[in-house]
Amino acid sequence: MRITIIGGGYVGLVSGACLAAYGAHITLVEKDPERLKRLEIGELPIYEPGLEALFSEQKAQKRLSFCATIEEGLRGSKAAFIAVGTPARRGSGHADLSFVYDVAKDIALTAQNDLVVVTKSTVPIGTGREVSSILRTLRPELRFSVASNPEFLREGQAIADFMNPDRVIIGLDRNSPDKGLHAQKLLTTLYHPLTHPQNKLVFMGLESAELTKYAANAFLAMKVTFANEIADICEATGADSEEVRYGMGLDPRISPDFLMAGPGFGGSCFPKDTQALAVTARKVGTPSQLVETIIAANDARKRRLAERVLTLLGDHITQKTVAILGLTFKANTDDMRQAPALTLLPYLNEAGVTLRVYDPQGMTQARPLLPKGIYFAHNALDAAKNSDLLVILTEWEEFSHISFEELQKAMKGRKILDYRGLWKDQNVSDYGFTYHRIGKRD
Ligand code: UDX
Numbered sequence: 001m002r003i004t005i006i007g008g009g010y011v012g013l014v015s016g017a018c019l020a021a022y023g024a025h026i027t028l029v030e031k032d033p034e035r036l037k038r039l040e041i042g043e044l045p046i047y048e049p050g051l052e053a054l055f056s057e058q059k060a061q062k063r064l065s066f067c068a069t070i071e072e073g074l075r076g077s078k079a080a081f082i083a084v085g086t087p088a089r090r091g092s093g094h095a096d097l098s099f100v101y102d103v104a105k106d107i108a109l110t111a112q113n114d115l116v117v118v119t120k121s122t123v124p125i126g127t128g129r130e131v132s133s134i135l136r137t138l139r140p141e142l143r144f145s146v147a148s149n150p151e152f153l154r155e156g157q158a159i160a161d162f163m164n165p166d167r168v169i170i171g172l173d174r175n176s177p178d179k180g181l182h183a184q185k186l187l188t189t190l191y192h193p194l195t196h197p198q199n200k201l202v203f204m205g206l207e208s209a210e211l212t213k214y215a216a217n218a219f220l221a222m223k224v225t226f227a228n229e230i231a232d233i234c235e236a237t238g239a240d241s242e243e244v245r246y247g248m249g250l251d252p253r254i255s256p257d258f259l260m261a262g263p264g265f266g267g268s269c270f271p272k273d274t275q276a277l278a279v280t281a282r283k284v285g286t287p288s289q290l291v292e293t294i295i296a297a298n299d300a301r302k303r304r305l306a307e308r309v310l311t312l313l314g315d316h317i318t319q320k321t322v323a324i325l326g327l328t329f330k331a332n333t334d335d336m337r338q339a340p341a342l343t344l345l346p347y348l349n350e351a352g353v354t355l356r357v358y359d360p361q362g363m364t365q366a367r368p369l370l371p372k373g374i375y376f377a378h379n380a381l382d383a384a385k386n387s388d389l390l391v392i393l394t395e396w397e398e399f400s401h402i403s404f405e406e407l408q409k410a411m412k413g414r415k416i417l418d419y420r421g422l423w424k425d426q427n428v429s430d431y432g433f434t435y436h437r438i439g440k441r442d
Contacts (some may be wrong), residue, residue: 001023001025001079001186001189002024002025002027002077002078003025003027003078003190004027004028004029004070004073004074004077004079004081005019005026005028005029005108005120006029006070006082006083006103007029007079007082007084007099007103007121008028008029008030008032008035008045009045009083009084009085009213010153010155010268011020011043011083011120011151012028012030012081012120013028013044013051013055013263014048014158015083015120016028016058016064016154017054017055017058017064018163019049019160019164019190020058020061020064021054021057021058021163022190022191022194023063024190025062025065025114026058026100027063027065027067027072027073027075027077028064028065028066028067028073029067029068029069029070029073030066030068033068035065036068038323040066041046041304042056042091042390046334046335047361048155048159048333049156049157049159049332050159050160051159052363054159061416069110070103070107070110070235071106071110074110074111074112075112077115078115079115079118079186079190080111080115080116081118081149082100082103082104082105082119082120082121083121083384084099084100084103084120084121085121086100086122086123086272086276087272087307088272088275088276092279093275093276093278093279093428094279095123095124097123097124097127097130100119100121100123100127100131101131104117104130104131104134104135105134105138107135108134108137108138108139108142108144109138111139111142111144113142114142114143114145115142115144116144116145116146116182116183116186116187117132117145117147118147118149118183118187119131119147119148119149119150119210120149120150120151122150122151122217122269122272124214124279124343125207125211126207126210127174127208128148128171128206128207128209129146129173129206129207130145132146132173132176139205143182143329144174145173145178145180145182145183145186145395146173146206147170147171147180147183147184147187147206148169148170148171149169149171149187149209150171150210150212150213152166152167152169152216155267155330155332155333155335156330156332157332164196164198164199165194165199166198166200167200168191168194168200168202169202169209169212169313169406170187170201170202170203170204170209171203171204171205171208171209171210172184172185172203172204172205172206173206174205180203184203185306186438187201203438207210212277213273214277214280217269217270217273217274217277218273218274218277218291218294221265221270221294221298222259222290223257223258223259223290224258224259224260224262224265224270225294225297225301226260227241227245227258227260227261227262228298229297230245230259230261230263230309230439231438232245233442234243234441235438235439235440235441235442236258236441237441238441240439241261241438241440242440245259245260260420261438261439262340262419262420262438263301263340263344263419264298264299264302264305264340265298265338265341266329266336266338266339266340267330267337267339268335268337268338270338274291274294275295277291278291278292278295286362290390302340302343303347305343305344305419306343306344306347308417309344309348309353309389309391310348310351310418312389312415312417313353317351317352317353318351318353320354320388320389320391321353321355321386321387321388321412322353322355322356322387322390323349323356323357323377323384323385323387323389323390323391323411324341324345324356324358324383324391324393325356325383325384325390325391325392325394325399326341326358326359326365326392326393326395326396326399327358327362327370327393327394328341328358328359328362328365328394329394330394331394331396332361332396333361334361334362334364334365335365336362336365336366336369339362339366340393340419341366341370341393342369342380344393345370345371345374346371347399349352349371349373349374350371354375355374355375355387356374356377356382356384356387357374357375357383358376358378358379358382358383359375359396360398362378362394380398380399380402381403381410382410384407386409386410386412387410387411387412387413387417388411388412389413389414389415389416389417390407390411390415390416390417391416391418391419391432392416392418392419392420392423393419393420394420395420395422399422400422400423404426404428404430404431404433405431407431407433408431408432412436414433415433415434415436416428416430416433416436417436418435418436418438419438421437421438421439423437424437
């Protein structure tokens with residue numbers, strides 16, 4: 001089955017490579033000539049473990065091809081997946097749907113045959129129906145079946161999440177003449193390799209599928225925000241957030257997942273999706289105080305990060321050096337979008353602190369986003385050189401293998417602030433360090 005995927009970004013690339021592995025023939029449309037050229041030679045614009053190998057394997061088996069225009073990409077295709085960006089508009093927080101609607105118009109104007117049109121991007125409730133009306137208005141003579149198929153990929157684990165999903169959610173247009181049956185049949189065929197009982201193929205209404213994505217992300221963001229607030233209470237009362245997380249998590253209704261205290265959530269999804277849900281809820285007259293509080297609490301936490309660092313630095317901060325291990329919003333990605341580092345580092349830089357930073361994957365993405373004068377180190381120990389305080393901001397596995405003897409020699413001071421609890425089980429105090437972990441009183 002030939003499928004067109006429009007948008008060579010994170011969602012499009014992962015979906016394209018994985019659907020090709022499922023046996024589909026994928027034509028991926030990428031309008032940016034530079035990106036298209038790199039894709040054709042197998043160079044990916046994103047870092048995602050396992051994607052490069054899967055991508056080149058599917059290319060080699062001729063199940064993955066590329067082109068620059070939707071018209072070319074739709075030739076012989078049975079379905080078009082819209083996987084373009086829906087960035088949050090600055091200020092209002094509305095999801096910018098202009099890219100989605102432009103693609104819908106292009107599909108309508110260039111389609112040569114009946115087509116299933118699937119929104120893969122995370123889109124606000126009602127977008128699918130709007131796409132449907134754009135298609136039908138422009139090409140009433142063709143039969144378009146619109147569906148929603150939101151993805152639940154986690155950066156760093158996207159291939160595993162796609163290949164072994166808890167669920168594949170498919171929203172169908174029950175108001176359409178065939179009540180979504182044609183789209184249901186095609187997508188059932190497309191996802192046929194998912195036969196394991198745990199990989200549930202779930203069909204529901206269009207709006208339900210669109211809201212399921214937002215509700216799931218907002219709920220996970222709520223768990224993280226709740227964990228961060230419990231961590232603050234732990235620090236003030238002598239409790240240990242990791243012990244509390246374990247104790248809570250034994251209740252299967254709660255589970256320990258997404259209850260790790262951290263510097264605040266980031267990434268391209270939680271911030272954008274919580275914003276979009278809050279905006280939608282307010283727009284339809286049912287504002288969500290909870291979602292709005294999640295957003296405010298998370299933003300405040302990122303700002304408080306820096307105060308914590310300055311407190312630990314003590315006086316004469318303009319003569320002090322801080323080493324930052326980890327810049328990306330989480331480990332196993334190079335993604336800097338809404339990373340806590342983007343709040344913390346400018347603030348410390350402004351305060352006159354000397355900064356030395358290192359991230360295993362994020363340095364290229366981070367450099368243009370951070371103030372001048374910050375030293376980009378070659379590795380963790382280089383970042384630690386002559387530092388008074390070392391801050392762990394992202395939980396990269398490689399930071400867990402650092403030699404504390406070497407760290408002792410490299411650092412000037414002996415203070416460590418661990419925002420991820422990465423070294424909570426390492427005996428850093430044996431090497432003379434004072435170890436501060438969030439969620440536990442110093
Ligand atoms: C998320 C959802 O998990 C995924 O299902 C959806 O498709 C896209 O958004 P992602 O943004 O890649 O995935 O990252 P995720 O692993 O969910 O982490 C989101 C943020 O929460 C990160 O900043 C992470 O550091 C933080 N986090 C996560 C915590 O602080 N504590 C936790 O216990 C888990």
